[in-house]
Amino acid sequence: MSNASCHCIALRKATRKLSSLYDAALAPLGINVGQFSLLRRVRRFGPVSLTDLAEYLDLDRSTVGRNTKVLERMGLLTVATGRDQREALLSLTDAGRQVVEDGAPLWDAVQGNIETRLGAERLAQLHDILNDIQTDC
Amino acid sequence: MSNASCHCIALRKATRKLSSLYDAALAPLGINVGQFSLLRRVRRFGPVSLTDLAEYLDLDRSTVGRNTKVLERMGLLTVATGRDQREALLSLTDAGRQVVEDGAPLWDAVQGNIETRLGAERLAQLHDILNDIQTDC
DNA sequence: TCAAACTGCGGGTATATGCACGTATCTATG
DNA sequence: CATAGATACGTGCATATACCCGCAGTTTGA
Numbered sequence: 418m419s420n421a422s423c424h425c426i427a428l429r430k431a432t433r434k435l436s437s438l439y440d441a442a443l444a445p446l447g448i449n450v451g452q453f454s455l456l457r458r459v460r461r462f463g464p465v466s467l468t469d470l471a472e473y474l475d476l477d478r479s480t481v482g483r484n485t486k487v488l489e490r491m492g493l494l495t496v497a498t499g500r501d502q503r504e505a506l507l508s509l510t511d512a513g514r515q516v517v518e519d520g521a522p523l524w525d526a527v528q529g530n531i532e533t534r535l536g537a538e539r540l541a542q543l544h545d546i547l548n549d550i551q552t553d554c
Numbered sequence: 555m556s557n558a559s560c561h562c563i564a565l566r567k568a569t570r571k572l573s574s575l576y577d578a579a580l581a582p583l584g585i586n587v588g589q590f591s592l593l594r595r596v597r598r599f600g601p602v603s604l605t606d607l608a609e610y611l612d613l614d615r616s617t618v619g620r621n622t623k624v625l626e627r628m629g630l631l632t633v634a635t636g637r638d639q640r641e642a643l644l645s646l647t648d649a650g651r652q653v654v655e656d657g658a659p660l661w662d663a664v665q666g667n668i669e670t671r672l673g674a675e676r677l678a679q680l681h682d683i684l685n686d687i688q689t690d691c
Numbered sequence: 692t693c694a695a696a697c698t699g700c701g702g703g704t705a706t707a708t709g710c711a712c713g714t715a716t717c718t719a720t721g
Numbered sequence: 722c723a724t725a726g727a728t729a730c731g732t733g734c735a736t737a738t739a740c741c742c743g744c745a746g747t748t749t750g751a
Contacts, residue, residue, distance in 0.1 A: 423576075423587070423591060423661070423665065424572070424665060424668050424669075424677070424680070424681075425569075425572045425573055425575075425576045425587050425664075426587065426588075426591045427681060427684050428565070428568065428569045428572055428684065429569050429573065429588070429737095430612050430684070430688060431565065431684040431685075431687045431688050432562075432565045432566050432569040433612075433613075433738075433739090434687055434688045435561070435562045435565055435687050436562055436565075436566065437739090438562075439560070439562045449706080449707095450560070450562050450563065451563075451566070451706085451707070452706090454560060454563045466729075466730095467729075467730070468728085468729060468730085475567050475570075476570075476707090476708075476709090477708060477709050477710080478729080478730075479708085479709070479710080479730085479731075479732085480707065480708050480709065482730070482731070482732095483706085483707080483708085483731095484706080484707075484708095487705090487706070501716075501717070501728090501729080502715080502716060502717090502729095503715065503716050503717075503728070503729040503730065504716095504728095504729065504730085505729080505730070505731095524560070527562075528560065528561060531561050531687075532561075534686065535683060535686060535687075539679070539682075539683050539686075540561070542676070542679045542680075542683065543561070543679075543680070543683050544561075544564060545676075546672060546676050546679065546680050547564050547565065547567070547568040549671065549672060549676075550568045550571055550572050550668075550672075551567060551568050551571045566707095570708075570709090574709085586736080586737095588736085588737070589736090603699075603700095604699075604700070605698085605699060605700085613737090613738075613739090614738065614739050614740080615699080615700075616700085616701080616702085616738085616739070616740080616741095617737065617738050617739065619700070619701070619702095620701095620736085620737080620738085621736080621737075621738090624735085624736070638698090638699080638746075638747070639699095639745085639746060639747090640698070640699040640700065640745070640746050640747075641698095641699065641700090641746095642699080642700070
């Protein structure tokens with residue numbers, strides 16, 4: 418079976434496509450799906466440090482640091498120093514909260530599209546498999 | 555169901571993990587899974603233009619152009635001008651062919667691991683779903 | 692034949708992502 | 722209390738990825 422096309426490449430390809438779908442849906446807000454996800458995490462867990470946020474998002478800390486810089490420049494979140502002066506505590510600005518709120522229906526729409534297209538069963542299969550992939554290392 | 559976590563983010567996360575697995579396996583060769591995939595395509599279809607290769611890989615042409623530059627710098631492929639002087643025709647060098655050959659067993663190993671871990675059925679489900687995602691736009 | 696339309700690329704711009712390294716800060720121990 | 726070790730970040734480096742624009746070479750239609 419290993420002669421089949423690379424599972425990794427197939428996954429990457431699908432990820433690009435799916436990302437572009439979500440990105441297109443959120444485009445009216447001027448943010449992409451990664452940024453939307455990050456903002457929602459900050460809304461939910463903020464004020465939160467970069468390290469903790471990176472853990473939640475399962476991304477490298479430095480990646481999160483750079484990604485937040487973009488959102489900070491956009492005025493969607495602020496970075497404050499905590500009691501521990503090393504910590505960069507992230508919080509949403511009013512604009513950031515607004516974007517998350519405005520984005521919800523847009524995100525719901527794409528998410529719903531995907532669910533309709535794939536159906537509940539295959540969707541469950543997908544998440545089950547993805548989960549396996551992530552927990553195997 | 556839309557309250558579940560974002561399908562796109564889940565896919566991206568799994569893609570990062572899986573990519574790093576493949577990358578680790580190919581690390582002895584000094585290339586990553588994307589580069590390995592590209593080299594194999596060039597071996598199979600070369601000499602091939604950037605535009606055609608981009609189509610095969612389902613990547614943006616400029617992305618492929620940049621990615622090939624890295625491999626060219628590594629001495630794994632060469633860029634020649636075709637009859638149509640605009641075309642950049644890609645071919646593997648001897649070193650490139652060697653890398654593809656040496657990489658085959660390494661790639662087989664990871665690919666096989668994944669297949670063992672997921673099992674044939676779930677693997678078929680995965681590809682079926684990924685295929686759907688890609689063809690829906 | 693000659694200009695218009697088309698095509699193939701390169702480069703600029705921007706984000707995403709991870710690793711390695713350096714700096715500032717905190718903490719625990721002698 | 723001073724210092725070694727741990728922790729939180731930032732930055733440099735490298736690749737991945739896409740979009741847009743402009744240049745140059747090609748093809749085509751009048």
